[in-house]
Amino acid sequence: MSNHFERIYRFKGTAHEIGFSVGQTLGLRLEKTVNRYVTGLAASTDQQKLRAGALRWLRKLPRRFQEEFEGMAQGAHIPLQHLAEWAFIEECRVKQCSGAVCLLENHAWVARNNDTYMPELWGYAMIREVEGRIPTLGFSLEGDVFTPTGVNKDKLWLHYNFLRVWDQPSRAKPHVPAYVFLTEALELCRTISELEALLNEKDRDGGMLLFAVDGKTDEFAVFECMCSKHFRRNPVDGWIVGTNHYCACEDLTLGNDARSASTLGRFSRLESLVRDLSASRASVNLPVDLIRILADDKIERRDDRLVTACANVACPSTGELWCTFGGYPAASRGNWQRVAWPWEERQPG
Helix, strand or coil: CECCCCCEEEEEECHHHHHHHHHHHHCHHHHHHHHHHHHHCHHHCCHHHHHHHHHHHHCCCCHHHHHHHHHHHHHHCCCHHHHHHHHHHHHHCCCCCEEEEEEECCEEEEEEEEEECCHHHCCEEEEEEECCCCCEEEEECCCCCCCCEEEECCCEEEEEEEECCCCCCCCCCCEECHHHHHHHHHHHCCCHHHHHHHHHHCEECCEEEEEEEECCCCEEEEEEECCCCEEEECCECCEEEECCCCCCCCCCCCCCCHHHHHHHHHHHHHHHHHHHHHHCHHHCCCCHHHHHHHCCCCCCCECCCCEEEEEEEEECCCCEEEEECCCCCHHHHCCEEEECCCCCCCCCC
């Protein structure tokens, strides 16, 4: 494990200024990333839907995100349509992830595997300080506007796993994809109560298992979110785990197929390992013990296409943040490095 890496970017200003700076800084690198990502997923994506719907979808996002995409297109000299396709293509993907939160050494620790496609493009950190919003640190693709995993200056940690849904967003409420919701929540919410209020205020286009940790208090919970409803799961005995199915409400879509076996099997194994670790609090070795759980043969994804592309272990309370920067499957073979807490002069941990 190293304490130095070269895959972190920091931007500050209005949303448009940040987008322009990202585009100008990354330039051809961003264009290559976008091209490789869209091309790599093309075979399993409805191309007509992607081309026809991407820009229209972008124009329905909160204005703050539209402005960043517009600035990025100008800074990198990439057509806005192409950047919109890069973001919109996530609406057509199914991802399977694993996550856990556990009280260890009197603080809440997070362990998270992000199982997705094109693993070679993951392993970057983006610090954004958008004018008028809470500064955030997200772990994602290089230059990505959105993130599935992040923490903000107020020590609110969020990450989500994919969940299937059987409902639709309410016509009476605004709605956004899960990755847009999570990114906006990091910029707007300081507590889990504020997060829950935002879940009530804004619907989602799909399902998500949303993990939340408030490092100020070490409070944590999981929200099982459909498009228009959500169910809160609180920890039992100081820990909580989740994969890609519901526990707090009946899962009407989970059948006896390979996907069901995968999510239930990973859940059972993760639950067992986290329970055992929680019971041996006096002898834990952090972050090594949590990394070992994420790298377990029955938890880490090593399929031909769906792979653990990025992994995190973090303690928001102390500011100790670990992430893989390149290498996959990430938990077992990734380049684990510690990220310095970005917003305080003190060095946490």
